[in-house]
Amino acid sequence: MSERYPGYDVLAKRDSQSWNAQTRAVIDERLALDPEAHRFFNDVEWVTLLAVCARIVPQPAERARPVPIAGLIDAKLFEKRGDGYRDARLPPAPAAWRRALEALDAESQAGYGVRFHELQPLNQDDLLRAMQEGKTHHPAWGDMPAKVFFTKRLLHDIVTAYYSHPTAWNEIGFGGPAAPRGYVRMDFDRRDPWEAAEVHPGHEAEARRDNARVG
Amino acid sequence: MKQKPVVTMPALDDAFGSPRALRGRAPDVFRAGGWVPMREYSADETVDFVIVGTGAGGGTLACKLAEYGFSVVALDAGPYWRPLEDFASDELHQSKLYWTDERIVDGENPLQLGSNNSGKSVGGSTVHFAMVSLRFRPEWFKARTLLGYGVDWPLDWREMWQYYRQVEQALKISGPLNYPWGPPRPRYPYRPHELNAAALVLAKGAEALGIAWTPTPLATISAPRGLAHPCVYRGMCVIGCATNAKQSVLVTWLPRALAAGAEIRDLAMVSRVEHDTAGLATGVHYFRQGRQHFQRARHVVVAGYSIETPRLLLNSASSRFPHGLANSSGLVGKNLMVQANQAVWGLMRQEIRSYKGPPSLAITEHWNYTDEGKDFFGGYSYMSQGPLPIVWAGTQASKRGLWGWRLLDQMEQYNHQVGLKIVGECLPQERNQVTLADERDPYGLPIPRVTYSYCDNDQRLIRHSLGFMRQALEVVGATEIWDETDDTCHLNGTARMGSTPESSVVNADCRSWDVRNLWICDGSVFPTVGGVNPSLTIQAIACRTADRIKALAARGEL
Numbered sequence: 001m002s003e004r005y006p007g008y009d010v011l012a013k014r015d016s017q018s019w020n021a022q023t024r025a026v027i028d029e030r031l032a033l034d035p036e037a038h039r040f041f042n043d044v045e046w047v048t049l050l051a052v053c054a055r056i057v058p059q060p061a062e063r064a065r066p067v068p069i070a071g072l073i074d075a076k077l078f079e080k081r082g083d084g085y086r087d088a089r090l091p092p093a094p095a096a097w098r099r100a101l102e103a104l105d106a107e108s109q110a111g112y113g114v115r116f117h118e119l120q121p122l123n124q125d126d127l128l129r130a131m132q133e134g135k136t137h138h139p140a141w142g143d144m145p146a147k148v149f150f151t152k153r154l155l156h157d158i159v160t161a162y163y164s165h166p167t168a169w170n171e172i173g174f175g176g177p178a179a180p181r182g183y184v185r186m187d188f189d190r191r192d193p194w195e196a197a198e199v200h201p202g203h204e205a206e207a208r209r210d211n212a213r214v215g
Numbered sequence: 216m217k218q219k220p221v222v223t224m225p226a227l228d229d230a231f232g233s234p235r236a237l238r239g240r241a242p243d244v245f246r247a248g249g250w251v252p253m254r255e256y257s258a259d260e261t262v263d264f265v266i267v268g269t270g271a272g273g274g275t276l277a278c279k280l281a282e283y284g285f286s287v288v289a290l291d292a293g294p295y296w297r298p299l300e301d302f303a304s305d306e307l308h309q310s311k312l313y314w315t316d317e318r319i320v321d322g323e324n325p326l327q328l329g330s331n332n333s334g335k336s337v338g339g340s341t342v343h344f345a346m347v348s349l350r351f352r353p354e355w356f357k358a359r360t361l362l363g364y365g366v367d368w369p370l371d372w373r374e375m376w377q378y379y380r381q382v383e384q385a386l387k388i389s390g391p392l393n394y395p396w397g398p399p400r401p402r403y404p405y406r407p408h409e410l411n412a413a414a415l416v417l418a419k420g421a422e423a424l425g426i427a428w429t430p431t432p433l434a435t436i437s438a439p440r441g442l443a444h445p446c447v448y449r450g451m452c453v454i455g456c457a458t459n460a461k462q463s464v465l466v467t468w469l470p471r472a473l474a475a476g477a478e479i480r481d482l483a484m485v486s487r488v489e490h491d492t493a494g495l496a497t498g499v500h501y502f503r504q505g506r507q508h509f510q511r512a513r514h515v516v517v518a519g520y521s522i523e524t525p526r527l528l529l530n531s532a533s534s535r536f537p538h539g540l541a542n543s544s545g546l547v548g549k550n551l552m553v554q555a556n557q558a559v560w561g562l563m564r565q566e567i568r569s570y571k572g573p574p575s576l577a578i579t580e581h582w583n584y585t586d587e588g589k590d591f592f593g594g595y596s597y598m599s600q601g602p603l604p605i606v607w608a609g610t611q612a613s614k615r616g617l618w619g620w621r622l623l624d625q626m627e628q629y630n631h632q633v634g635l636k637i638v639g640e641c642l643p644q645e646r647n648q649v650t651l652a653d654e655r656d657p658y659g660l661p662i663p664r665v666t667y668s669y670c671d672n673d674q675r676l677i678r679h680s681l682g683f684m685r686q687a688l689e690v691v692g693a694t695e696i697w698d699e700t701d702d703t704c705h706l707n708g709t710a711r712m713g714s715t716p717e718s719s720v721v722n723a724d725c726r727s728w729d730v731r732n733l734w735i736c737d738g739s740v741f742p743t744v745g746g747v748n749p750s751l752t753i754q755a756i757a758c759r760t761a762d763r764i765k766a767l768a769a770r771g772e773l
Contacts, residue, residue: 004627020457022227022303030307056618084314084329088321088664125619132616155612159622163604164307172629174604175450175570177304179457182447183571186411191568198566198630 006204007211008196010169010176016215017181018194027166027177033075035068040078040094041101046070048101051117055124056158067168072161073097083156089148097157100149103140104131110138173198228311230294230301234482234503236337241473244466245442245459247300254476258508262286265499265512267485267527270339271753272737273518274464274472275382279761281475285768288478288510290501292523293335295481296342296465302457306605309454312336312343316662318522319652323668324701326553330606331453332706333522337481338465340520341750343455346434346462347575347598347638348388349747350379352397352583358743364592364672365643365743369714369723370759376400378755383432385754386462387440390432396584405437408446413569413599414577416633420687426581431598433573434462434750448572450601468754483508486660488515488531488540488733496540496733502658514773518737521551521706525649525739526663528710541710541727541735546720548649550711552744553667553703555639557677558600559684560610561693562631569633574601582680583746591675593640594746597684600634607632614699633693635684638704640746641673649709667703705749707741724763725756736760 013019014027038046053069077094090096107127108116116124130136131154134147162168169176173196175183185192197210226232235242236253243249256262263285266273277289293314296302303309314333320326334340353372358365380401383390390403407430410418414430421428435446435456446460459466469479485501489509498511517524525548529539539547575598583594602610604626611617611625647668651661669677681698688696713719716728725740727733736757738749745752767773 018304020304022300022457023305025227026303026305026308057622058620081310082315082317082329084316084333085318085320085325085327085665087325088319092317128618132618151613151616155618156609159608159612159618160307160605163608163626164305168626169604171623172604172626174629175568178447178449178451179302179304180447182449182458184448186409186448186572188412188415188563188565188567190412191566195568196630 004199005170005173005196005207005211006199007208008170008173008214010166010174012215013176013194016194018179019177020179023177023179030165033068033071035066035071037071038074040074045098045101047117048105048115049073051124052104052128052154053158055121055128056155057162063167065167067162067165069158069161072164073157076157087148087152089145090153091144093153096144096149096153099140099142099144100146100154103136103138103146106140107136107138227301227303227308230296230481231311234480235295236479236481241479242295242297244297244470245299247297249297251470251473253473253478255478256286256288259511261511261513262288263512264514264516265290265510266516266518267499268339268518268520268523268737269337269464269469269479270334270518270520270737271341271464271750272757273516274338274468275754275757276516276518276736276761277477277479278468278472278475279758280764281472281477283761283765286476287472288480288512289472290480290483290485290499290510291337291339292484293337293481295337295479298455298457298459298466302455304449304451304457306454306603312455316656317654318662319654319664320667321664322647322666326665326667326703328522328665331704333520336465337479338463338469341463342465343453344463344750345453345574345748347578347748348383348386348432348434348751349580349596350397350400351375351745351747351752352594355743355745362586362592366713368742369712374759375755378758379751381758382751382754386434386467387436388432388434389437391429395427395429396580403432408433408435408437408573408576410576411448411569411572411601412565412567413601413633416563416567416691417577417579417599417635417687419691420635421579421581423690424687426579428577428579431575431578435460435573436462446573450570450572450574451603452573454603484658485527486530486658488517488527490533490535490540490730494535494730496730514732514734516734516736518735520737521709521739522649522663522665524735524737525709526651529651530660541720541729541733543729544717544720546711548709549645550643550708551647551649551665551667551706552641552643552708552741554705554744554746555595555637555641555673555677555680556702556704557639557681558634558636558699558702559681559688559696560632560634560699561688561696562628563633563693564631566630567633568630569601570603572601575599580747582683589679591672591679593642593672593676595637595639595676595680596746597635597637597680600636604629610699614701615697633688635687637680637684638746638748639676639680640744642670643708643711643743644670705738705744707738707744707749710735710739711742712740713742724767725760734760
């Protein structure tokens, strides 16, 4: 994947009119999350979860501080933050996650003789796809449909965690927090100077220059 | 030399800790740290009205009744926010505005609840609604007689037209000079908002296909009002407006309610409506500050929206009313209606950056007002869209099934994506319902089970809308067009109003047929939903109910 918004860093706006004190506090707390800490999952579940997150949202190897997706999910479950609904085919989120991670490992052991996190990425993807398509077989799933868990719980929790992070906003050129300043230019192909500049073929330097001025 | 103001960090979740509306004062929603005086009723005082819920129905009614001189206590399970100090510009953090208590969903099309349709705040879901403020098509009030589907309302559209006007004035709706559909309506109080690129895509598509469109009438101000400045196009409307441009119930009806002498109790979860041996309501039991309380009242109004309203009535079952309160018809909890919220998405060559501005700045109601060329009953509007990253990623993943590099590739196109999304009329069906589950919440109350399945007519409406919107994107040059086939918005029904006690839960005045001092005032009284967002109609009905209560009281018929 090429870099679409070269040099754009939404955090450069931290002390600008686009971020109020409330927003700074919330994002600071998110950035301070210890990526290794897990208070809900045990060590066995944790390594499996890390491996799942790495396949659902792969992050560039050169990224110095990857988004701590698993840590954000662990925090949500530990703090008992719900979504307001639960598909009747699934147990409550904490139990559903535990069972799914255990079943995924069991499925991996049965098929490949190793745990999920020890598999090659291609095989990991095969197993995740089997979940998505409802083609898992191991009895460890019990009465929980893997397909429903994958779509309604696993994907939801992982992408929500990833796209709550400023690093993900940089990747997609999202303006990020915007109170109290908001935006002024609303038309096609218009950006305010405090928005991400998109790279156009042969004009990478301009995009980098504009993004360096975002603040 | 100008001194930099010292910014003290507010405790963002302070409003959750303990109630704020206490000791004769309530939060001033227009000033950080501010207070306004609030009348307080003592524990053993019997008030004229106790209202459960302070959203579009309950909050509006609390204001009107207090202004008419009734003594009013309004309870809400949610916290009492001051938007200027409590709201961050952050999608994840602001999920604190949603009703996230566990609810079980099933049926052929299990609903997604919480974020897009259930609020838990003083001011209800209007604290995070998208502000789209539309009138019903007049014929919908007589859907069975005039259009051949659903049921008739016991309300007359001409009367409703007056109440719509009253609400549009109260919220200073920003809207177009002339509205393209339906009978003439008065001018909107404030001018329409500037259109963003996403809205212009809708406009171009509609023009190319030869149908009308308009800037959406919105409950966010386009000129200063009181202490609030105009909308700054921050685009985070559905996670709570941090500048008070949004005209939610929290910043419109409730300050008026307090000024008129109503008491509002935040963080107050009502568990049961009590009644006496004569079968009349006597008040409500509720939890607040870790204790159980009872508020006596001559009248009880339930305004908890389409899930909590039937849940409370069902949880109030007694030996006299074994099937729940106000339920001799057996219809409490039945006929739950959502609105179809399918979308067509595509990519534009130009940068759209739809995160700027209110999410739905342009609309067409063409298929609400045109009956020809349809193979289904009912109608739909469609609007331009501006999803924030978490919602957008959830759409790509859960609805489109993308993950891995394919997900990241699509997400990288975020600033070029454009979409059209319907608010589509779903028909009432008794099998779609709210019942009580075996599980209990931390208060020990049975949690709701919400069962939902589309009917054939709903599916035909959805197919028609997806086909039409696809054309509307193709014609403006969008590429990689795809259908989002599974989404719903809004909740209505479960305590419908009607003309007979056998066929409805309340009458046209929102008064229970069974318990004459029990009223229901929220979206659950809708017999049908139409193809527009319900909040304006809920508020209009609340204004009408207040007028009816005043008139009945004057005649000694309350």
